[in-house]
Amino acid sequence: MSLTSDPPAAPSLTKEPGTAVTTPPAPAELVVVPVRHPWRWVAVAATAVLLTQFVHGLVTNPGWEWDVFAAFFTTETILRAVWVTLQLTFHGTALGFAIGIVLAFMRLSASPFLRSVAFGYIWAFRSIPLIVQLLFWFNLAYLYKELSIGIPFGPSFLSFDTTGLVGEMSAAVLGLALHQAAYAAEIVRGGVLAVDEGQLEAAASLGIPRLRQVRRIVLPQAMRSILPNAANEIISLFKGTSIVSVMAIGELFYQVQVVYGRNGRVVPLLMVATAWYVLLTTALSVVQHYVERHYAKGSAR
Amino acid sequence: MSSVTTADPAAGSTATTTAKVEIRAVHKNFGPLHVLRGIDLDVRAGEVTVVLGPSGSGKSTLLRTINHLEKVDSGTVSVDGTLVGYRRSGNKLYELRERDVLKQRTRIGFVFQNFHLFPHLTVLDNIVEAPVSALKRPRKEAEAAARKLLERVGLADKAESYPKQLSGGQQQRVAIARALALEPGLLLFDEPTSALDPELVGEVLDVIKDLAASGTTMIVVTHEIGFAREVADTVVFMDEGRIVEQGPPAEVLDSPRHERTRAFLSKVL
Numbered sequence: 001m002s003l004t005s006d007p008p009a010a011p012s013l014t015k016e017p018g019t020a021v022t023t024p025p026a027p028a029e030l031v032v033v034p035v036r037h038p039w040r041w042v043a044v045a046a047t048a049v050l051l052t053q054f055v056h057g058l059v060t061n062p063g064w065e066w067d068v069f070a071a072f073f074t075t076e077t078i079l080r081a082v083w084v085t086l087q088l089t090f091h092g093t094a095l096g097f098a099i100g101i102v103l104a105f106m107r108l109s110a111s112p113f114l115r116s117v118a119f120g121y122i123w124a125f126r127s128i129p130l131i132v133q134l135l136f137w138f139n140l141a142y143l144y145k146e147l148s149i150g151i152p153f154g155p156s157f158l159s160f161d162t163t164g165l166v167g168e169m170s171a172a173v174l175g176l177a178l179h180q181a182a183y184a185a186e187i188v189r190g191g192v193l194a195v196d197e198g199q200l201e202a203a204a205s206l207g208i209p210r211l212r213q214v215r216r217i218v219l220p221q222a223m224r225s226i227l228p229n230a231a232n233e234i235i236s237l238f239k240g241t242s243i244v245s246v247m248a249i250g251e252l253f254y255q256v257q258v259v260y261g262r263n264g265r266v267v268p269l270l271m272v273a274t275a276w277y278v279l280l281t282t283a284l285s286v287v288q289h290y291v292e293r294h295y296a297k298g299s300a301r
Numbered sequence: 302m303s304s305v306t307t308a309d310p311a312a313g314s315t316a317t318t319t320a321k322v323e324i325r326a327v328h329k330n331f332g333p334l335h336v337l338r339g340i341d342l343d344v345r346a347g348e349v350t351v352v353l354g355p356s357g358s359g360k361s362t363l364l365r366t367i368n369h370l371e372k373v374d375s376g377t378v379s380v381d382g383t384l385v386g387y388r389r390s391g392n393k394l395y396e397l398r399e400r401d402v403l404k405q406r407t408r409i410g411f412v413f414q415n416f417h418l419f420p421h422l423t424v425l426d427n428i429v430e431a432p433v434s435a436l437k438r439p440r441k442e443a444e445a446a447a448r449k450l451l452e453r454v455g456l457a458d459k460a461e462s463y464p465k466q467l468s469g470g471q472q473q474r475v476a477i478a479r480a481l482a483l484e485p486g487l488l489l490f491d492e493p494t495s496a497l498d499p500e501l502v503g504e505v506l507d508v509i510k511d512l513a514a515s516g517t518t519m520i521v522v523t524h525e526i527g528f529a530r531e532v533a534d535t536v537v538f539m540d541e542g543r544i545v546e547q548g549p550p551a552e553v554l555d556s557p558r559h560e561r562t563r564a565f566l567s568k569v570l
Contacts, residue, residue, distance in 0.1 A: 202417035205368055206431035206483065207407035210399060216430065220421050298421045298463035 068268035072259065073275065081255035082276050087169075088241040088251060092176035093234050099177065100184025107189055118185065125182035131243055134175040138168070138247050172244045180237055187229045191222035223295040231288040235281050242273075252276055319518045320381035320408065320486035321346040322367060327376035329362055336362045338542035340376070344520060344535070346486075349513045351529040351550075352522045354539035355565055360522045363539070364489050367520065368409040369402050380409060380487055407435050410480030414492040416472045418464040418479070424451070425460040428479045436483065443482070450478040454508050470501030474508055481512075488512065490521040526569055530554055538562045 058064060072078055106118035125133070195218050203213040242253035250258075252273050260269040322344040329337035336359045344350045352360045365371040366378055369386035377394070378385045386402055387394040397405075419427050428447035432438040438446075451457050454474040456467075464472050473493055480488060490509065494502040506528050513519055513532045523529065529536050529550055536553040538545045538561075545559050557563045 196417075198413065198415060198417040199419065201370060202413065202419070204403065205370060205406055205409075205411035205413075206479070207403040207405075207435040208431055209403060209434060212434045216434070217419055221419075295421070298423070298465060 065268040068265045069271050072272050077255055081250055081252045084250055085241050085252040089238045091173045092180055092237055095177035096180025097184045099181035101188050103185035104188035122182045122185055125179055130179050137171040137175040168249055172247055172249050183233055187226055191226035194225045195221045227292050235284055318486045319346045323379045325377045328374045330374055336542050346518055347516045348534040349519045349532050350535045351533040352537045358539040359542040360539050361491050364491050364522050367489055368406050368411050407483045408485050410485035410488040412476050412480050412490045412493050414495050416476040418472055418476055420464050424462050424475050428482045432482050450481050454478045469497045470504045473505045477508055488517055488519045492522050
């Protein structure tokens with residue numbers, strides 16, 4: 001306590017120098033005592049007990065049938081099904097984002113017609129449940145016996161037999177991709193809008209060609225806000241491929257159902273599928289981390 | 302082409318041709334706001350013109366019409382005798398395709414108030430981008446030129462840094478080097494020091510002064526009266542979308558003829 005205007009504070013100052021028995025410690029020597037959090041420790045203990053019980057259940061409950069799980073986890077049927085799931089995810093994502101990027105730039109274009117078409121597409125495909133769409137695609141051959149390229153209401157130049165062209169697998173990929181495109185479009189558009197307008201002005205003032213502006217200046221910066229959302233979409237598509245089981249395509253979830261339909265070991269086989277989904281989603285998250293780090297070059301956070 | 306080749310060795314390895322600018326009866330509206338109300342301005346090749354005026358007077362908009370970042374509603378802007386953004390045929394002005402406008406802009410360097418460096422590219426890549434993509438220069442050659450430019454703006458050791466790692470003044474110097482990389486005949490500066498901390502203003506002004514001495518045509522919108530006095534060949538004072546007066550700095554800054562100019566100067570000096 002130093003100079004205050006409070007008279008009551010005076011007594012400490014009135015002490016004769018030399019009467020103090022011990023000199024008070026210097027500020028740097030004062031010991032800091034942190035606040036205690038007893039309730040936090042109670043919460044930790046309670047959570048630990050619950051967690052242990054859960055693990056105990058997993059290990060000791062014979063209903064999980066870990067031996068069956070181990071026996072099926074890497075069988076050829078399951079591995080092949082995992083491969084199909086990965087293919088659906090990969091093609092669905094690639095095609096979905098390719099269409100999505102086009103739609104995003106259509107929505108950002110100066111032409112009201114292109115803008116409305118893209119808006120209409122996004123509106124439609126976000127409104128129709130994926131499962132309904134998939135069934136439509138699966139039944140495409142019923143609607144159109146053959147697909148052709150030509151002038152509307154006029155002659156056609158090329159035509160294909162629908163069942164031959166749109167097999168089960170491509171119907172599934174198409175359904176997933178078209179659905180994905182609607183979401184991808186909005187994610188890409190959001191990312192592009194997040195890029196500072198000054199960046200475009202700077203690129204324009206330097207005379208950088210238009211396509212190069214997009215590829216070199218806009219998209220790499222847009223990627224920073226696109227990536228977290230895109231990763232979400234890819235992961236949800238990856239798990240969403242299980243919906244394709246309604247089309248009797250041998251992806252992971254369908255195949256697991258087939259197996260437990262035969263041997264009746266429902267729980268361990270569901271665990272097989274779960275483990276694969278978790279494993280691969282983890283791998284995707286790791287990839288996401290590195291891709292995001294790549295695009296974070298030059299940024300402070 | 303009435304271009305002049307600079308004799309100054311400081312201009313760099315390649316001879317820079319400088320351009321004249323002719324602005325005729327330019328009008329520009331932003332919605333109901335009449336920002337430019339008939340601007341006529343001539344800038345001779347190799348001269349430095351400083352544009353002063355209160356905020357909202359239209360000086361930045363005028364500068365932006367010169368490289369067609371802002372389209373004019375009527376009137377013409379020409380750089381080195383070529384119309385910017387339009388092609389004239391008879392009594393009609395045909396808007397140019399974006400590609401052709403972009404090509405025209407490679408002859409005009411623009412420096413922004415907020416630098417607008419590309420944050421995801423290194424300093425070197427920022428400078429090299431336009432020469433490589435717009436002028437199709439080989440990358441090696443462009444990089445060598447870029448390093449020389451960095452040396453010229455005093456940042457030779459920052460080539461591999463990212464913009465965020467630099468101070469504002471350093472970023473603006475990189476932005477100037479980036480504009481110079483196209484070897485433009487005309488340089489436009491839009492309040493180049495307004496976003497800088499006061500102690501960083503000097504280093505940027507020094508670079509611009511150095512450029513002015515090299516004989517490139519420059520138009521500088523600024524609030525730095527001292528800079529105008531020292532560097533400008535012509536000072537232009539704008540208010541409410543019009544050029545109120547123009548002339549040598551000694552005339553406009555020390556004995557302005559118009560009340561409006563006097564009032565403005567008394568506030569900023």
